[in-house]
Each structure stands twice: as C-alpha cells, then as structure tokens.
Amino acid sequence: MKPVRLVLAQLKYQERAFRRNPAAAFFTIAFPLIFLVILNVIFGGNDLDVGGRVISGATFYIPAIAALTVVNSCYTSIAMSWVFDRDGGVLKRIRGSPLPGWAFLLGRIGHAVILMLALLALVVLFGWLFYDVDVPGQTMPAVLVTLAVGAFSFCALGFAIASVVPNSDAAPAVVNGSILPLLFISDVFIPPDAGTPAWVEHVSSVFPVRHLSEALQTGFNPFTTGAGFEPVHLGVLAAWGVVGLLFTMRLSSWEPRG
Secondary structure, eight states: OOOHHHHHHHHHHHHHHHHTHHHHHHHHHHHHHHHHHHHHHHHHSEEEEEEEEEEHHHHHHHHHHHHHHHIIIIIIIIHHHHHHHHHHHHHHHHHHHHOOOHHHHHHHHHHHHHHHHHHHHHHHHHHHHOOOOOSSTTTHHHHHHHHHHHHHHHHHHHHHHHHHHHHHTTTTHHHHHHHHHHHHHHHHHSOOOOOOHHHHHHHHTTTHHHHHHHHHHHHTTTTOEEEEEEEEHHHHHHHHHHHHHHHHHHHSSSSOOO
C-alpha cells in the first residue's frame, strides 16, 4: 500500500497547487467553455453532413472541444510544466528526495487525467443544457476507452516534446507550435465539411489529433449504430503513445540544461 499512498500524496499536492493559483484555475476551467460558445456562434447554426448523417454544428463541437481538452490537459500542460520544473531545478531536487521518481510522475499524470475528465464532464453538461446535445448512451464505453487511449498517447507525447525543448523560454513556442497547426487541420476547430483540401486531410491523418477527434465524433454522434468503437483510430493513437513513451525513456532528463 505504500506505493499507492505515495502516488495519492503527490496527487493531493498537485491538486492543492492547482487550487492555490485561482487565476490559472479559472481560465483552465473556462477555456473549453469559451471555445465551445465561440465556435457554436460561428458554426453551430449550420447542420453538418458527417458520413451521410446530418447533425447540428453544436453536436459536432462537443467532441471537438473534448479532443481539445485532452490535448491541452495531457500534452500542452504536461510538456510546459515539465520544462519549467526542469529548468527551475524542481525535478533535480525531486530526484534527490526520498520521493521515488515514478510516484512523482504518476501523481502529475493522474492530476492531468482527473482534470481532463472534470473539464469534459463540464463541457458535456454545458452542451446538454444550452445546446440540446445528446449525452452518449450505448456509445459511452467507446468514448471512455477513446479518452483513456488519448490520455496515454498525449501524456507520452507531452513528455517526449519536453525532452527536446532546450529551455523554458522556448517551451511556449515549441509546444504550441507543434500542436496548434494540427488542431486546425484535424477537424477540431473547423467542421469536416468545410472544404478542406484532400492533401491536408492526408497530412493530418498521419498525426494523432485527427484520430482522437474522429473517434470522439463517432462516440458522440447520435446517429452512430453499434458500440461506437473506432479500432483504426485507437490503434494509431496507441502507436503514437508507444513512440512517445520510447522517445521519452531515451531522451528525457530531470536535470536543467545549459
């Protein structure tokens, strides 16, 4: 039970640190809701033809914002915080403390995943109350599995990108520059029927954001028949996660650079 207590203690510390920064906590919670409202104002009044099924724009943007939340919580936040803590000497001090490194990592990952799930629940509730979006019923297991695979993949990729960021000054540019273009070409900010060139779709299909977005769209689509699982998309997500994990294990450092 001691390993469990160590992880829970670190998780409690991460949660307390989050609450003690109210400005950051407020905008972390408000960010997906603001995007949901803005995107629905711009696109939500238009019906979308997804795979031959017509659904409202609001229904499309719930899984889109869900994908954005996974990316922000498990990729951007983890990568940024890891680089800042590494350059600030926090990680070096952790390595010299009695706390095992794996307990520190699991606590940080666990907090990111819990925050992700809380934000997703808030987004779905908001969509249900204000946009009449259906909450997934029979496809809920597929949504949860997609979220789990997506969280693993983007956490691993977050640590991987952090391992190549040279310093904290470069972190915002490198991390945001590596993910923002993919969000725009991967059916997150722009509806799938917006006339995206075929070559852009081919490029985006190589990367994990599009596969996360499309798997979640299937799970949230009220016209989906069957369980809603997307094995191909989940397989690509998992493969990216494994690559990110291997990359992290080889190149990640707890010591400040330069």
